[in-house]
Amino acid sequence: MQNDWLYVGIFLVIGIIVPIVPLVFSRLVAPRKPNPIKQSTYECGIETVGDSWVQFKAQYYIFALVFLVFDVETVFLFPWALSLKQLPLFVVLEGVLFIAILVAGLVFTWRKGLLEWA
Amino acid sequence: MDFLNDPLNFIAGWMRGLLTGWGLADGLATVIIYFIGITVLIIFAMTLDIILVWVERKVVARFQDRLGPNRIGPFGLIQPFADIIKLIIKEDITPAGADKLLYNLGPVLAIASVIFLWAILPLSAKIFGVDLNVAVLYLVAAGSLGTLSIIVGGWASNNKYALLGAFRMVANMISYEIPMVVVLLIPTILANSMSVQGITQAQSGMWFAILSPLGLVIFLISAIAELGRSPFDLNEAESEIVAGFHIEYTGMKFGLFYAGELLHAFTFGGFIAVLFFGGYGGFFGLEKIGFFSWLNNPFIQAMVFLAKAMFGYWVIMWIKYSMPRIRIDHMLAFNWKFLTPLALVVLVNTAILSKVLGGLPNWGYDLGMFLSNILISVITVEILRAYGRKQRKTGVKLTPRGVQNQEQAV
Numbered sequence: 001m002q003n004d005w006l007y008v009g010i011f012l013v014i015g016i017i018v019p020i021v022p023l024v025f026s027r028l029v030a031p032r033k034p035n036p037i038k039q040s041t042y043e044c045g046i047e048t049v050g051d052s053w054v055q056f057k058a059q060y061y062i063f064a065l066v067f068l069v070f071d072v073e074t075v076f077l078f079p080w081a082l083s084l085k086q087l088p089l090f091v092v093l094e095g096v097l098f099i100a101i102l103v104a105g106l107v108f109t110w111r112k113g114l115l116e117w118a
Numbered sequence: 119m120d121f122l123n124d125p126l127n128f129i130a131g132w133m134r135g136l137l138t139g140w141g142l143a144d145g146l147a148t149v150i151i152y153f154i155g156i157t158v159l160i161i162f163a164m165t166l167d168i169i170l171v172w173v174e175r176k177v178v179a180r181f182q183d184r185l186g187p188n189r190i191g192p193f194g195l196i197q198p199f200a201d202i203i204k205l206i207i208k209e210d211i212t213p214a215g216a217d218k219l220l221y222n223l224g225p226v227l228a229i230a231s232v233i234f235l236w237a238i239l240p241l242s243a244k245i246f247g248v249d250l251n252v253a254v255l256y257l258v259a260a261g262s263l264g265t266l267s268i269i270v271g272g273w274a275s276n277n278k279y280a281l282l283g284a285f286r287m288v289a290n291m292i293s294y295e296i297p298m299v300v301v302l303l304i305p306t307i308l309a310n311s312m313s314v315q316g317i318t319q320a321q322s323g324m325w326f327a328i329l330s331p332l333g334l335v336i337f338l339i340s341a342i343a344e345l346g347r348s349p350f351d352l353n354e355a356e357s358e359i360v361a362g363f364h365i366e367y368t369g370m371k372f373g374l375f376y377a378g379e380l381l382h383a384f385t386f387g388g389f390i391a392v393l394f395f396g397g398y399g400g401f402f403g404l405e406k407i408g409f410f411s412w413l414n415n416p417f418i419q420a421m422v423f424l425a426k427a428m429f430g431y432w433v434i435m436w437i438k439y440s441m442p443r444i445r446i447d448h449m450l451a452f453n454w455k456f457l458t459p460l461a462l463v464v465l466v467n468t469a470i471l472s473k474v475l476g477g478l479p480n481w482g483y484d485l486g487m488f489l490s491n492i493l494i495s496v497i498t499v500e501i502l503r504a505y506g507r508k509q510r511k512t513g514v515k516l517t518p519r520g521v522q523n524q525e526q527a528v
Contacts, residue, residue, distance in 0.1 A: 042365055052277055
């Protein structure tokens with residue numbers, strides 16, 4: 001059990017190192033002759049106006065809130081799904097009720113017109 | 119314990135004997151064995167990735183009625199190696215004003231997030247990285263790291279197109295992760311296990327694709343969306359934002375993004391095989407008959423698994439090269455108004471039926487599950503048809519905006 005997570009830990013480290021290898025190799029072999037024109041930002045030939053890290057209207061702001069609710073709630077459903085075979089039908093239906101509350105929230109946002117791309 | 123029946127334990131046991139014979143502590147020997155095993159597994163995955171480049175190019179060529187690479191080596195097999203050499207010796211241009219750390223982290227994460235998934239991919243009953251008891255959650259976690267690589271790369275490039283691509287990817291991820299996680303609950307319920315080995319072994323009699331065909335379809339769609347492949351490739355939409363998040367990447371960094379996407383698609387093909395098509399097994403009890411006992415050989419199982427994964431990959435390619443890109447508002451509406459409610463209905467259906475039909479014999483259970491899914495699909499299609507009919511009667515007529523304005527002016 002502990003060995004499993006040791007394995008995953010080593011895997012994560014090597015998994016990060018492996019893609020770095022070709023980058024380092026490329027750095028050793030590839031030419032490097034930077035100049036201002038080459039390094040300028042590509043915008044189809046037109047000169048860049050202003051910074052690109054500007055304030056941006058994230059139109060899916062409400063979607064993100066709904067996502068957060070759903071994502072946290074679905075994690076609660078995993079233990080329920082895992083022990084479903086041992087649970088009596090009543091507890092299974094309680095889980096269904098939990099999902100129904102989630103759906104009520106989704107229906108509410110839908111009826112409010114928040115699921116439209118504005 | 120011989121090599122043909124249990125290769126990993128055979129080699130690990132031999133190496134452990136060798137290392138402890140040299141006087142190393144047992145814990146250190148474990149770490150070294152894991153280290154070597156993981157390196158071999160990752161190198162296997164990367165080699166497969168190189169072959170996938172050739173497969174992808176050859177298949178897309180066939181879809182578009184071309185020949186594809188056919189000059190270097192037999193059937194163009196050496197072509198991907200030539201591509202790699204070319205990518206490595208190309209100049210790596212970093213745009214002025216880019217966030218250096220995040221700019222370099224993007225492509226690294228793109229490959230690393232896929233490689234992380236290979237830790238739990240079961241090639242066969244005896245050949246696998248690790249059998250985590252929360253493998254399904256690990257799949258979700260590592261899968262969304264791939265999205266993070268796109269967001270990081272797009273934001274750090276200091277390019278407006280790249281930023282737009284990154285923002286679109288955020289919208290994509292926060293939407294399609296929901297049906298995916300909900301649908302991942304279905305194999306968990308059916309197999310009563312969250313480990314990939316448990317899910318695979320639970321399908322030795324009957325594939326979950328037959329018990330829950332709707333679950334398979336929803337998982338496939340949300341997997342394609344999470345991969346950012348067509349018809350959900352809004353993050354790189356060539357015709358609108360040129361190349362999206364990887365517009366400023368050159369040389370090997372672009373190569374890593376490209377290779378990461380292909381390997382990600384193949385890996386998701388593998389997970390579709392594991393979760394719904396019985397993974398390395400799922401021969402409907404055929405392997406228990408004496409004549410077919412060779413199906414239990416780990417190498418044969420690995421072949422079967424890779425074939426199923428390749429089939430899943432091919433289906434993803436098939437969809438990619440046959441569908442036009444959809445608009446972003448349609449994409450979000452499709453997820454929140456159609457896919458998520460449907461996924462929740464399928465989940466509730468599976469949960470209740472697995473309880474109600476639990477007492478029935480196997481064939482009754484399987485038939486009930488299958489028929490309930492067919493019933494849900496028929497009802498869904500009927501609701502969609504009724505909605506479409508209503509839209510055609512009462513909804514606004516679809517005319518181009520310019521035409522409408524002209525009519526008002528007249």
